[in-house]
Amino acid sequence: MEKLTKDDIHPKIVQALLGADSNITLEDALENDMILNMGPQHPATHGVLRVLLRLDGETIMAAVPELGYLHRGYEKLAENMSYHEFIPHTDRLDYLSPLSNNVAYVMAVEKLAAIEVPLRAQYIRMIICELSRITSHLIAIGSFAMDVGAMTVFLWALREREKVLNILDLVCGARFTTSYTRLGGVASDMTEEAVKMITKFIEEFEGNFAEFEKLLNTNRIFIERLDGIGVISKEDALDIGFTGPNLRASGVNHDIRKTNPYLKYAEVDFDVPVYTEGDCLARYFVRTDELRESVKIIRQVIAKMKPGEVTSNQPKKVLPHKTEIYTKMEELIHDFMIINFGINPPVGEVYSAIENPKGELGFYIVSHGEGHPWKVKIHSPSFVNLQALPQLIKGHMISDVVAIIGSLDPVMGEADK
Amino acid sequence: MKEKIIKKLTEKFSENNIKFSEFRDELTAQVNPKLIVEICKFLKEDSELLFLQCIDITGIDEATSKNRFTVSYNLFSIPNNFRLRLKASIEGSGDSIDSITSVWKSANWYERETFDMYGIVFNNHPDLRRMYMPEEFEYHPLRKDFPLMGIPGSLPLPQK
Numbered sequence: 001m002e003k004l005t006k007d008d009i010h011p012k013i014v015q016a017l018l019g020a021d022s023n024i025t026l027e028d029a030l031e032n033d034m035i036l037n038m039g040p041q042h043p044a045t046h047g048v049l050r051v052l053l054r055l056d057g058e059t060i061m062a063a064v065p066e067l068g069y070l071h072r073g074y075e076k077l078a079e080n081m082s083y084h085e086f087i088p089h090t091d092r093l094d095y096l097s098p099l100s101n102n103v104a105y106v107m108a109v110e111k112l113a114a115i116e117v118p119l120r121a122q123y124i125r126m127i128i129c130e131l132s133r134i135t136s137h138l139i140a141i142g143s144f145a146m147d148v149g150a151m152t153v154f155l156w157a158l159r160e161r162e163k164v165l166n167i168l169d170l171v172c173g174a175r176f177t178t179s180y181t182r183l184g185g186v187a188s189d190m191t192e193e194a195v196k197m198i199t200k201f202i203e204e205f206e207g208n209f210a211e212f213e214k215l216l217n218t219n220r221i222f223i224e225r226l227d228g229i230g231v232i233s234k235e236d237a238l239d240i241g242f243t244g245p246n247l248r249a250s251g252v253n254h255d256i257r258k259t260n261p262y263l264k265y266a267e268v269d270f271d272v273p274v275y276t277e278g279d280c281l282a283r284y285f286v287r288t289d290e291l292r293e294s295v296k297i298i299r300q301v302i303a304k305m306k307p308g309e310v311t312s313n314q315p316k317k318v319l320p321h322k323t324e325i326y327t328k329m330e331e332l333i334h335d336f337m338i339i340n341f342g343i344n345p346p347v348g349e350v351y352s353a354i355e356n357p358k359g360e361l362g363f364y365i366v367s368h369g370e371g372h373p374w375k376v377k378i379h380s381p382s383f384v385n386l387q388a389l390p391q392l393i394k395g396h397m398i399s400d401v402v403a404i405i406g407s408l409d410p411v412m413g414e415a416d417k
Numbered sequence: 418m419k420e421k422i423i424k425k426l427t428e429k430f431s432e433n434n435i436k437f438s439e440f441r442d443e444l445t446a447q448v449n450p451k452l453i454v455e456i457c458k459f460l461k462e463d464s465e466l467l468f469l470q471c472i473d474i475t476g477i478d479e480a481t482s483k484n485r486f487t488v489s490y491n492l493f494s495i496p497n498n499f500r501l502r503l504k505a506s507i508e509g510s511g512d513s514i515d516s517i518t519s520v521w522k523s524a525n526w527y528e529r530e531t532f533d534m535y536g537i538v539f540n541n542h543p544d545l546r547r548m549y550m551p552e553e554f555e556y557h558p559l560r561k562d563f564p565l566m567g568i569p570g571s572l573p574l575p576q577k
Binding site: 112241252260351366374379416 | 440443445498502522523525534544546547548551552563
């Protein structure tokens with residue numbers, strides 16, 4: 001963190017930071033409030049988030065988050081490419097859970113173009129969504145613990161995450177930028193070997209996780225740094241647009257998997273953890289409980305899965321498999337048409353959202369009946385959650401800022417699009 | 418729920434100001450942009466509708482000379498588990514609409530983002546700055562007349 005003078009900051013940001021009394025001088029720290037610059041290159045801000053803090057002593061008077069250091073213009077790119085071409089770009093939104101982004105995007109397009117998805121593909125999608133929830137929450141908890149000084153948990157969390165990435169390598173052929181889903185299904189079937197690896201992982205995971213929970217839940221430093229810090233009430237959380245674990249930590253029982261079940265979530269039995277305190281500790285507990293629920297879901301889905309097709313048979317909209325393109329004339333023609341002209345869904349607009357690890361990830365797509373979308377709007381949960389940052393950290397100490405940012409669990413790739 | 422919303426809104430704000438359409442089971446209301454704040458306030462505060470959350474606000478550039486910009490609001494009612502989309506088409510070649518930050522706090526950043534990307538001005542917004550692009554940037558990237566490759570020289574490198 002560095003101290004700034006008035007000349008270093010854009011006048012509009014200074015105005016937002018100081019409010020009405022903007023004629024105070026900033027140069028002498030002892031006489032006046034001090035302006036501190038946190039980020040964008042700060043390890044505890046979880047990416048390139050810049051926060052300008054106005055301090056009185058060590059207490060935060062006001063804060064202004066500045067976004068856009070990772071803005072790549074995905075919404076503009078989406079308008080200029082076909083529906084299929086955008087799938088790899090969704091990996092780069094929330095890069096800690098690329099698979100659920102893939103699922104969210106293809107589900108929006110499938111709703112728009114009315115594409116059916118075979119049963120087995122839906123189950124596979126559920127498994128990979130929950131696996132990516134596990135990886136995302138592990139990083140969230142691990143880096144959160146590291147922010148408040150517990151180093152070991154981060155290493156243990158990464159060790160567990162490594163096992164999931166190895167599974168993803170087997171399932172998708174890539175560990176990180178997966179691009180696994182396709183319109184109308186998934187890229188390839190899940191092999192027996194992969195299913196075995198997943199079963200083995202979830203059997204071991206609960207025990208391993210209980211072990212590093214012990215490190216945190218009985219750790220007085222950890223608890224006291226989070227208890228009662230960054231409290232947001234139920235009404236404020238709704239008003240500021242919180243979704244996902246952060247909303248449930250404030251006492252609102254809302255989970256899209258329950259209220260509006262997509263895929264086959266209606267068939268599985270799981271609980272939605274809700275806490276009413278609304279502080280950093282509650283947000284941590286929601287995530288730990290959700291990890292156990294994810295394991296529960298995966299176990300049930302594996303038991304339900306039966307062999308079958310993983311892409312639907314709608315040749316005008318769904319890309320054929322590569323081996324078929326090389327050997328069959330019809331498939332070659334369809335592939336050529338889809339790649340060159342796109343799938344041309346009807347004129348209209350849809351919004352489709354799923355419960356991502358960070359919250360509600362939604363895609364709003366406007367189609368003019370062409371091969372590429374007229375408009376794509378990404379509703380990213382991290383962006384919304386960050387909006388509450390100024391009101392959460394106001395009145396707290398500097399050392400609480402990293403704890404509160406960690407508890408919100410933002411990913412800047414998603415917040416900046 | 419759909420029928421109730423249609424009935425309540427048309428009763429309160431007459432049929433001339435609100436037109437409903439449906440696609441893929443999603444309800445869209447095309448509303449008069451002059452009434453946007455009153456309509457939003459009604460939707461939030463009515464004891465049966467309770468649209469407590471504003472999920473998203475975005476603009477659409479229709480690339481037509483008349484009524485070029487549309488602002489699209491995505492509202493969600495947790496008690497009723499219902500999504501409603503409001504669309505306000507700004508008349509003529511104008512690019513300003515009233516801000517709804519007084520109704521939902523979350524609208525603040527959504528409107529800043531829409532202003533940044535489309536140049537739509539939200540009247541009475543408390544802090545209308547750019548969200549992603551630098552303050553000095555002169556263009557609005559998501560407008561259809563902004564080229565995909567960008568405009569050379571429009572983003573100067575930081576000075577040493």
